[in-house]
Amino acid sequence: MRHLPYFCRGQVVRGFGRGSKQLGIPTANFPEQVVDNLPADVSTGIYYGWASVGSGDVHKMVVSIGWNPYYKNTKKSMETHIIHTFKEDFYGEILNVAIVGYLRPEKNFDSLESLISAIQGDIEEAKKRLDLPEHLKFKEDNFFQVPKNKILNGH
Ligand SMILES: Cc1cc2nc3c(=O)[nH]c(=O)nc-3n(C[C@H](O)[C@H](O)[C@H](O)COP(=O)(O)O)c2cc1C
Ligand SMILES: Nc1ncnc2c1ncn2[C@@H]1O[C@H](COP(=O)(O)OP(=O)(O)O)[C@@H](O)[C@H]1O
């Protein structure tokens, strides 16, 4: 496993629309290119860390990297659930993430309910761990100090 933290940003794209509708847990999906550029030593699995949208506030997050065995995806995805209630969707905006810790490997489940409760467990565990000083410090990292014009008008 790579030495964390791992920082990355990219545009939020559409996935299969399952996160909100089937699970009640929306996940902001990164484009294929961002997923393909993950270092080989960032293994698939469920991680936690910090995230912000554009130049917005930094929130706790959980992120899933892999093939979603429950849904048997054929393409690897990287999906971030931000632990915050947003007023509206933010497709097309830049999502900034700092992955600071690993929770567990991806698993298959025998029901949707079991998948949902596993994810809810991940969220509770992430909330606790992110309060530890060793993780809390990354909330203030320079990575998140992005000037507005740089990220809104792009690249
Ligand atoms: C914290 C977290 C843990 C997850 N764990 C698993 C898992 O163990 N197995 C799995 O098949 N999918 C897992 N998922 C992925 C969900 O299946 C996925 O978010 C859902 O299919 C939504 O996909 P969509 O963005 O394409 O709509 C996890 C997602 C999150 C946010
Ligand atoms: N707390 C949140 N965390 C992640 N995405 C959120 C959140 N609140 C709203 N969203 C929006 O919901 C979208 C993800 O919903 P989801 O059902 O997973 O659809 P998709 O399959 O298109 O990724 C995100 O792209 C974002 O615009």
Ligand SMILES: [Mg+2]
């Ligand atoms: Mg999603």
